[in-house]
Amino acid sequence: MQIPYTVESRPDTGVYNGKMGIWLFLASEVMLFGGLFSTYILLRTGAVGWLEGSISVEKGGAGLNVPLATFNTFVLIASSVTIIMAWASLAIGRAREKEIANLELGSEDVQERITVSALSNPQKIRAESLKRFQLFMGLTVLLSLVFLVAKAYEYNYKFSHGIYPKTHNFYAIYFTLTGLHALHIIGGVLVNGYFLLPWKSLLTRFWAIIYYLIIPAALIVLCAFLLYHKSGIVFAVSPIILYVFLLLSGLVKTFVSAVPGCQMWETEPDRFINRIECAGLYWHFVDLVWIFLFPVLYLLPGS
Amino acid sequence: MAEGHIHDISRDVKKYLYVFLALAILTAVTVGVSRVDLGITGGIVVALIVAAVKGSLVALYFMHLNHEKKSIYQLLGLTVVCFLILVFIALGATRNKHPYYNDEDERRFQEKYNESLTHLHEPQEHEEDHGNHDDEHSGEFTAPTGSPIGAYWRNKVFNPQQTGDGSTTASSGGAIYGTSVISGLVTFEGTVPRMKSLIEEMSVDVGCYGKYTTTEPTSDTVVVGPSNTLANILVRITEGPPIGRAYDATDEVSAGRVKPAILDQYGCMYKPHILAVMTGQEITIKNSDGIMHNVHAMPDINSEFNKAMPKMTKKIDYTFQEEEQDPFPIKCDVHPWMGGYVSVLPHPFFSLTAPNGKFEIRNLPAGTYQIEAWHEKLGIQTATVTVNEGETSTSNFAFSRS
Numbered sequence: 285m286q287i288p289y290t291v292e293s294r295p296d297t298g299v300y301n302g303k304m305g306i307w308l309f310l311a312s313e314v315m316l317f318g319g320l321f322s323t324y325i326l327l328r329t330g331a332v333g334w335l336e337g338s339i340s341v342e343k344g345g346a347g348l349n350v351p352l353a354t355f356n357t358f359v360l361i362a363s364s365v366t367i368i369m370a371w372a373s374l375a376i377g378r379a380r381e382k383e384i385a386n387l388e389l390g391s392e393d394v395q396e397r398i399t400v401s402a403l404s405n406p407q408k409i410r411a412e413s414l415k416r417f418q419l420f421m422g423l424t425v426l427l428s429l430v431f432l433v434a435k436a437y438e439y440n441y442k443f444s445h446g447i448y449p450k451t452h453n454f455y456a457i458y459f460t461l462t463g464l465h466a467l468h469i470i471g472g473v474l475v476n477g478y479f480l481l482p483w484k485s486l487l488t489r490f491w492a493i494i495y496y497l498i499i500p501a502a503l504i505v506l507c508a509f510l511l512y513h514k515s516g517i518v519f520a521v522s523p524i525i526l527y528v529f530l531l532l533s534g535l536v537k538t539f540v541s542a543v544p545g546c547q548m549w550e551t552e553p554d555r556f557i558n559r560i561e562c563a564g565l566y567w568h569f570v571d572l573v574w575i576f577l578f579p580v581l582y583l584l585p586g587s
Numbered sequence: 588m589a590e591g592h593i594h595d596i597s598r599d600v601k602k603y604l605y606v607f608l609a610l611a612i613l614t615a616v617t618v619g620v621s622r623v624d625l626g627i628t629g630g631i632v633v634a635l636i637v638a639a640v641k642g643s644l645v646a647l648y649f650m651h652l653n654h655e656k657k658s659i660y661q662l663l664g665l666t667v668v669c670f671l672i673l674v675f676i677a678l679g680a681t682r683n684k685h686p687y688y689n690d691e692d693e694r695r696f697q698e699k700y701n702e703s704l705t706h707l708h709e710p711q712e713h714e715e716d717h718g719n720h721d722d723e724h725s726g727e728f729t730a731p732t733g734s735p736i737g738a739y740w741r742n743k744v745f746n747p748q749q750t751g752d753g754s755t756t757a758s759s760g761g762a763i764y765g766t767s768v769i770s771g772l773v774t775f776e777g778t779v780p781r782m783k784s785l786i787e788e789m790s791v792d793v794g795c796y797g798k799y800t801t802t803e804p805t806s807d808t809v810v811v812g813p814s815n816t817l818a819n820i821l822v823r824i825t826e827g828p829p830i831g832r833a834y835d836a837t838d839e840v841s842a843g844r845v846k847p848a849i850l851d852q853y854g855c856m857y858k859p860h861i862l863a864v865m866t867g868q869e870i871t872i873k874n875s876d877g878i879m880h881n882v883h884a885m886p887d888i889n890s891e892f893n894k895a896m897p898k899m900t901k902k903i904d905y906t907f908q909e910e911e912q913d914p915f916p917i918k919c920d921v922h923p924w925m926g927g928y929v930s931v932l933p934h935p936f937f938s939l940t941a942p943n944g945k946f947e948i949r950n951l952p953a954g955t956y957q958i959e960a961w962h963e964k965l966g967i968q969t970a971t972v973t974v975n976e977g978e979t980s981t982s983n984f985a986f987s988r989s
Contacts, residue, residue: 299659318673323677342792343898358611358614364607364645365603369600375596376596446790446791451921565650579617
């Protein structure tokens with residue numbers, strides 16, 4: 285099955301399908317968070333009094349941890365930069381690769397061609413840009429995890445001090461908004477983590493161990509157990525039949541080949557660049573939401 | 588972008604770093620500015636403008652919206668419109684509108700009003716219908732009594748000239764004050780319940796538990812004094828000569844017949860737990876705790892009332908304009924255990940028991956009275972008392988956990 289317009293632009297939209305898809309998704313996300321921001325406004329204007337995030341609970345505020353949230357803001361902004369650098373390293377590598385290819389075809393200067401191909405052959409460029417990509421993507425995932433740890437500390441502090449969503453409408457909307465945002469961060473970590481590593485070969489090795497060592501060993505133990513207890517021979521052997529069926533049907537192989545991770549860079553580099561661009565768009569959106577959440581919850585004065 | 592030239596992308600990379608710097612600086616700015624007091628509107632506006640600038644930087648440079656295809660712009664244009672609709676729905680909703688004031692209330696109110704007007708033109712019918720014997724020969728027309736809205740219109744529509752000095756020019760038909768007294772003792776029968784300790788709930792806020800250094804804070808639902816006397820019982824007259832007559836709160840307070848109404852918040856409890864006031868009497872709500880409270884009153888007839896009292900707000904004044912048949916609860920949404928009751932009565936003939944269980948209703952004209960003793964949990968007891976001019980009648984109540 286061939287998915288259309290993964291690399292080239294679709295004529296009527298002018299963009300590849302993935303980009304249109306992620307923007308449609310982000311548009312729906314705008315409405316999701318928009319509804320919650322709207323809820324915030326309604327709760328705030330409807331309330332006679334509203335808590336100020338930065339003032340401690342003892343002094344009548346909400347007692348939110350502004351320094352930690354400021355730190356988290358820097359972390360998210362930095363992760364936005366690292367993910368776009370991850371994309372740029374791939375794009376630059378790919379452009380250079382193409383340039384060399386064009387150079388080799390069109391150049392009359394033999395000496396130059398030799399120099400270029402000696403200094404940078406396409407395979408080398410591709411491998412190097414993947415290394416750079418993995419560095420930046422790894423940083424992005426790391427920064428996301430830092431954000432989550434800080435967030436978990438914040439939540440834990442609130443809960444251990446008896447502050448729950450039910451405590452005040454302020455906390456209700458605070459936990460809803462930041463909780464939903466944290467879920468988005470977790471989603472981003474999963475997707476970015478998927479693009480970070482060569483999952484196909486990792487899984488191949490992983491599944492190889494499971495399928496050719498662990499499962500047969502477990503089945504042998506099971507069969508021995510069943511035979512020892514004098515169950516019927518067909519019943520005892522049936523798990524082995526099932527196992528052989530699974531192995532032959534190639535379900536495992538299909539699954540493994542469907543999750544290339546960063547190995548797509550080797551097979552379909554342009555498509556992989558587009559994937560990273562879409563992941564980046566999502567991640568920038570998560571950053572953008574936080575850019576609004578931070579002042580709205582932590583900095584706005586109470587009333 | 589993906590098919591861009593190396594030099595374009597390299598130039599963009601430099602741009603990303605500048606944007607990162609700008610975002611970091613703007614974050615520092617918005618945190619710094621939030622420490623400066625710009626007022627509520629100023630603070631919100633500045634914070635949102637900085638956030639909008641930061642958001643635009645991310646959208647334009649990181650999300651490449653500075654050069655994107657038309658189809659994406661169209662999609663985002665639609666999204667922005669929908670988002671703004673969501674925000675403006677919220678901004679436009681419920682400001683200056685009472686959430687519980689609906690068409691049904693409006694209709695009932697109008698009905699009462701029309702009814703009152705009918706009585707104005709046809710006094711005979713009014714007398715037959717409502718047979719208020721004190722008003723029968725008065726020559727003045729009063730709206731139906733017994734209904735709070737009626738009481739409201741009685742003051743506002745029928746006796747507009749009386750506003751401010753209702754006590755002196757009240758309708759005739761006997762004196763509105765006398766020298767008789769109804770007093771008594773309220774006791775609790777049976778095993779005195781142990782009140783729940785609040786120390787654990789209060790432990791969330793030093794502003795609460797910090798006030799209790801020698802005693803343990805307990806729930807003030809049932810307060811039993813020495814020798815099983817019961818505090819916080821509201822005793823009031825429900826029938827008798829003064830009912831249906833007009834009394835003015837300001838006069839009653841200045842004449843000392845009604846105590847000034849002060850509701851304090853101390854140690855995250857309402858002091859007093861039960862507050863009885865007259866219609867139109869000014870209530871001083873104090874915040875001695877110096878922490879965030881809010882006073883949320885849930886009356887049946889008057890408008891719901893919800894005022895935040897941040898630490899710096901030491902005192903607010905409020906007045907309930909309409910009579911309430913039953914005491915209504917007040918609570919603090921910040922501290923769920925904080926609860927109290929307010930009773931709004933059209934006359935000054937009520938009394939609250941102290942922990943010694945004693946009540947005393949003074950200045951009554953002679954006559955036969957129905958009196959009611961009310962407790963929020965233990966229920967209502969009534970008694971009929973006849974008192975002669977200048978004398979004191981005694982009526983005792985005994986409550987129990989039934």
